[in-house]
Amino acid sequence: MPGRYALFGWGVILSLITAGAGSSYAGAVHLISQMIEAADPRVLWAAPALIGALGLIRAASLYGQTLATNRLALSIMRDLQSAMYARLAAADFARLQAEATGSLISRFTNDITMLRESLVRTANNLTRDLFMVILGIAWMVWIDWLLALYVLVVLPLVGQPVLKIGKAIRKRADAVQTQAGDVTSFLDESLAGARVVKSFTLENYVNARARARFAERFRLLMSMTRQRARIEPLMEVAGMIALAGVFVILGWRAVQGEAGISNLLGIVAAILVVSPAARALASLAGAVQEGFAVLDRVFALIDETDQVTEAPGARHLTLSGGAIRFEAVRFGYDGARPALDGVTLEARAGETVALVGPSGSGKTTLLNLAARLYDPDEGRVLIDGQDIRTASLPSVRGAAALVSQDITLFDDSVAANIALGRLDADREAVIEAARAADAHDFIMALPGGYDAPVGPKGSQLSGGQRQRIAIARAILKDAPILLLDEATSALDAEAESRVQAALERLAEGRTTLVIAHRLSTVRKADRIYVLDQGRIAEQGDHASLSAAGGLYARLSALQLREE
Numbered sequence: 001m002p003g004r005y006a007l008f009g010w011g012v013i014l015s016l017i018t019a020g021a022g023s024s025y026a027g028a029v030h031l032i033s034q035m036i037e038a039a040d041p042r043v044l045w046a047a048p049a050l051i052g053a054l055g056l057i058r059a060a061s062l063y064g065q066t067l068a069t070n071r072l073a074l075s076i077m078r079d080l081q082s083a084m085y086a087r088l089a090a091a092d093f094a095r096l097q098a099e100a101t102g103s104l105i106s107r108f109t110n111d112i113t114m115l116r117e118s119l120v121r122t123a124n125n126l127t128r129d130l131f132m133v134i135l136g137i138a139w140m141v142w143i144d145w146l147l148a149l150y151v152l153v154v155l156p157l158v159g160q161p162v163l164k165i166g167k168a169i170r171k172r173a174d175a176v177q178t179q180a181g182d183v184t185s186f187l188d189e190s191l192a193g194a195r196v197v198k199s200f201t202l203e204n205y206v207n208a209r210a211r212a213r214f215a216e217r218f219r220l221l222m223s224m225t226r227q228r229a230r231i232e233p234l235m236e237v238a239g240m241i242a243l244a245g246v247f248v249i250l251g252w253r254a255v256q257g258e259a260g261i262s263n264l265l266g267i268v269a270a271i272l273v274v275s276p277a278a279r280a281l282a283s284l285a286g287a288v289q290e291g292f293a294v295l296d297r298v299f300a301l302i303d304e305t306d307q308v309t310e311a312p313g314a315r316h317l318t319l320s321g322g323a324i325r326f327e328a329v330r331f332g333y334d335g336a337r338p339a340l341d342g343v344t345l346e347a348r349a350g351e352t353v354a355l356v357g358p359s360g361s362g363k364t365t366l367l368n369l370a371a372r373l374y375d376p377d378e379g380r381v382l383i384d385g386q387d388i389r390t391a392s393l394p395s396v397r398g399a400a401a402l403v404s405q406d407i408t409l410f411d412d413s414v415a416a417n418i419a420l421g422r423l424d425a426d427r428e429a430v431i432e433a434a435r436a437a438d439a440h441d442f443i444m445a446l447p448g449g450y451d452a453p454v455g456p457k458g459s460q461l462s463g464g465q466r467q468r469i470a471i472a473r474a475i476l477k478d479a480p481i482l483l484l485d486e487a488t489s490a491l492d493a494e495a496e497s498r499v500q501a502a503l504e505r506l507a508e509g510r511t512t513l514v515i516a517h518r519l520s521t522v523r524k525a526d527r528i529y530v531l532d533q534g535r536i537a538e539q540g541d542h543a544s545l546s547a548a549g550g551l552y553a554r555l556s557a558l559q560l561r562e563e
Ligand SMILES: Nc1ncnc2c1ncn2[C@@H]1O[C@H](COP(=O)(O)OP(=O)(O)OP(=O)(O)O)[C@@H](O)[C@H]1O
Pocket: 097, 333, 334, 339, 357, 358, 359, 360, 361, 362, 363, 364, 365, 366
């Protein structure tokens, strides 16, 4: 496959040939009309030969040029999209949380579409039309320099306003793209929430929100269209003024007795060649500015830097059982109240530590920090005695398996979804993990078994089945630490007891930090930490904490479920 520079080179050369052949029509018309004026009989074969040759050359080079320049533009698009996705894949969890998924998706759909149109148009037209204008003017000078001089004075008069319009378009294009993200995120949210929309009869509510967004979209696009629409008429007027002046000059000459119809035809042909090219260039100014606006957005994203990064020279964690320790950890999502405020806790290797606390007390935050999805503002998180900030990121993320309530399944086969726990796992290991997660039997009952597709977001499986797939995935990962958010979602008794049993097998032999929702879990825990407003309010085992009659005693009566 030809490289970028070769494609660019070919694009320029072929544009030059295309423009050369196209603009030479002016010269050909001039020559042929001279022959006709002189009643030269050779015109009978020279005219069709000349016109035909120019047409063929132009057609062939146009084809090659379109292919070369589009290939270049599209390959740039492909690489920009890959770079953008790679950046997002590597981006901080906080970064991804901060922007709506729909808005992120819009960068790949709306932004990229606008950029593609702009790039392809630029690639196709910029050099070709520029050469057309330059060569067309050269022909004018050759045919009649005085007329050419006149045209050259008139045409640039519109250059300045056209550039100004381009700048106005760029400003609006940015707003248009940002709003496109808003529309996409609304669509994503409201369509994904179909169950709620229907059951609460929110159709009118979502319709009103949709109409407001589409109305805003209309307004922004109209504002951009008004700018775009000004360009062509400007060029039209300039072209007409040029043409009118040419006739005045030639008419004046004819009155003086210096006739010459071949000059007239030649110049008119040149104007006809130059005009559309100049018009295309002018409207390209708008498209280029739109492209720049999107490129600004694309590069702003690609250039983003992360907060959670690997320290220089970071080494892999040395694991010896997966003891985990929080030391005076303070952390806030934003400047406001900290979500964790001086938390010190410990789970020794192999221990199960339960986290209990009111809603919003910081339990999920604690698991997020243990997986190093965020870094503490103060204090340290240690795994087997090593500060996880000083260790390599893959080794930290590899040390713990996170099983949360929002289970992510990808639209792939059951086996592929389990294998996400360890990408190089073979089929036997996948089946073994599924057995341990009590998922094997239901998987075998699916049409296609392990190769059965799970559907978008796992929609073809039940809630309990999805949970067991997630557990199988964690079993396959075989990390020494388990970070578990016990499900509260309503599963029926049988599904729940199966999930529960699978979780117990998963927790065997691992250090476990579990956000507990069940009495059986806290009873079995080696230690319970009770969180309240980001602080450890109490700690101990179930019996002693119940006896103390504090926050835990109240919470356990309300929050913890009996089997
Ligand atoms: N992404 C976020 N951005 C800003 N604040 C957040 C974010 N996530 C959580 N918080 C805040 O941090 C605090 C602790 O939240 P966290 O999710 O850790 O609580 P929790 O104990 O897990 O609650 P629950 O039991 O209801 O899930 C809350 O006050 C919450 O509003």
